Amino acid sequence: MSRMNRQWVLRQRPKGEIQDGDLELVSSPIPDIRDGEVLIRTVYLSLDPTNRTWMNDSEGYLPPVGLGDVMRGLTLGVVEASKSTRWAVGDIVSTAAGGWADYGVVNEAAVSRVHRAPGLPLTANMSVMGMTGMTAYFGVTDVLRPQPGQTMVISAAAGAVGSIAGQVARQKGARVIGIAGGPKKCAWLTDELGFDAAIDYKNEDVGAALDRLAPDGVDLNFENVGGDIMIAVWNRLNIGARMAVCGLVSAYNATQMPPSPNFSRLITHRLHVQGFLVLDYQSRAREMVAEMGPWLASGQVKWKVHVDDGLEGALTSLNRLFTGDHDGKLLVRVSEEPA
Ligand SMILES: NC(=O)c1ccc[n+]([C@@H]2O[C@H](COP(=O)([O-])OP(=O)(O)OC[C@H]3O[C@@H](n4cnc5c(N)ncnc54)[C@H](OP(=O)(O)O)[C@@H]3O)[C@@H](O)[C@H]2O)c1
Incomplete structure (x- = not known):
């Protein structure tokens, strides 16, 4: 049979x-x-x-x-x-x-x-050596290209992509603030992954927390969520800031269009906003493996x-x-x- x-x-x-x-x-x-x-x-x-x-x-x-x-x-x-x-x-x-x-x-x-x-x-x-690791790695190194000392904000920061993206950005010298749901996920980001700060969007006002944690504004945004969380970050992007639009998970089950950011800030703040797809980086997988491999082996990047x-x-x-x-x-x- x-x-x-x-x-x-x-x-x-x-x-x-x-x-x-x-x-x-x-x-x-x-x-x-x-x-x-x-x-x-x-x-x-x-x-x-x-x-x-x-x-x-x-x-x-x-x-x-x-x-x-x-x-x-x-x-x-x-x-x-x-x-x-x-x-x-x-x-x-x-x-x-x-x-x-x-x-x-x-x-x-x-x-x-x-x-x-x-x-x-x-x-x-x-995961970390597969599609999600590639997404995080190239979103940071190729799209955002952080400079030491820049402030980066990541949404869905405790997720598969976000947690790796934040650690890659830390390796490149950025100051990283993660946005995640719940105290346990936020504690993991700061206590174990080395994020500089975390915002619990389920229990805190994201905009007020950003004003406190990034008083000089945000230079880089690795965007995974969209909607109100993205808008709170968008409204604090500095002149010349870069934004990597990786995903908009808050909209995937939505039956109505989520709110949009104020597009005039693209002009007034000369923002660089770029969507990207991991599919476009398949031929560069070895670059990610070469740099991420030692970080994983040494425990500098956790997953x-x-x-x-x-x-x-x-x-x-x-x-x-x-x-x-x-x-x-x-x-x-x-x-x-x-x-
Ligand atoms: N561009 C690409 O090539 C590419 C490739 C892979 C993934 N992505 C995107 O990357 C993002 C993360 O994907 P992933 O695979 O790493 O998933 P994940 O972050 O491991 O899981 C999704 C997380 O999103 C958060 N979330 C879900 N609904 C939300 C809402 N309404 N508001 C706020 N947060 C919400 C939840 O985190 P909390 O518990 O913190 O709420 C959830 O754990 C997604 O947008 C995905 O589409 C893009």
């Missing part, structure tokens, strides 16, 4: 927060692979705020997931069968083509090799992953990204790691 594969399929486009019935977990036999294809057993599924945006029928940097299609997601897995000359059984690989599923039948060209970093767990490849077990809980897990109920890069363990 053929083995079965569970897959999360998009049934209808969520309006606001994801509701029961928007996606369905279905089971079907694993199809035979054809020439040039591999069968990948998913070990880890990366859950990312952008997953929610892919469910919308709106203009994005990737096409929307089609109704009836398997939910797209970045996975790390093991090749279990191969009709490819490039990939062998047992190879550890990553792909975005397998999706939220136990197994993916994937074209050989849509697969990348995972190089285990010496001394680091495999989850590092799905956390939050692993939930079971593909069946993936939707519940995804919602953690919007409530903040996770501690580090959010992953789902779909099956056991290879020995």
Whole structure:
């Protein structure tokens, strides 16, 4: 009897927060692979705020997931069968083509090799040494380019990207203020990661806290959240300040457009505002590995992953990204790691 594969399929486009019935977990036999294809057993599924945006029928940097299609997601897995000359059984690989599923039948060209970093767990490849680490590293070093002594503010600072971005900026000599939800996350930023200050946006007025912590204004903003938090930072950007727009997570479940900042400050304060996508930096991954590797080995940069077990809980897990109920890069363990 053929083995079965569970897959999360998009049934209808969520309006606001994801509701029961928007996606369905279905089971079907694993199809035979054809020439040039591999069968990948998913070990880890990366859950990312952008997953929610892919469910919308709106203009994005990737096409929307089609109704009836398997939910797209970045996975790390093991090749279990191969009709490819490039990939062998047992190879550890990553792909975005397998999706939220136990197994993916994937074209050989849509697969990348995972190089285990010496001394680091495999989850590092799905976090600090993977896509989120790249986002943080290049957002800071290529987009913001901090100079020693500059004041940088980061929103969603205790998250996967924000926590690394803040530490990279500290390594480059910036003074870093993180904005995060709750005293525990804020204490982690200042006491363990070495952030200069943290603002608990759930319990403090962000604007007033910025006035106290950055009385000379803000030189650099690594923006992950948008909305009122972004506007509070925007209104305190100095002349010539740089802003890296990485994400706008507060808007991903929104049914109405969030408030916009006052664009006239772009002119009056000669602001440099740049959106960026980690996809554009894939060819420069080695630069990140070369600089981040020693920081991780020496403990100068710290990181956390939050692993939930079971593909069946993936939707519940995804919602953690919007409530903040996770501690580090959010992953789902779909099956056991290879020995
Ligand atoms: N441009 C790119 O290529 C790229 C690549 C990866 C990620 N990103 C973006 O980077 C950002 C962070 O992603 P991540 O993967 O590192 O996720 P994450 O920060 O680990 O998780 C999301 C965090 O956002 C905060 N948050 C959620 N809703 C919020 C709201 N309404 N107001 C304030 N804070 C809210 C929560 O933190 P608290 O507990 O502190 O509230 C939550 O933990 C996202 O905007 C994402 O889209 C961009």
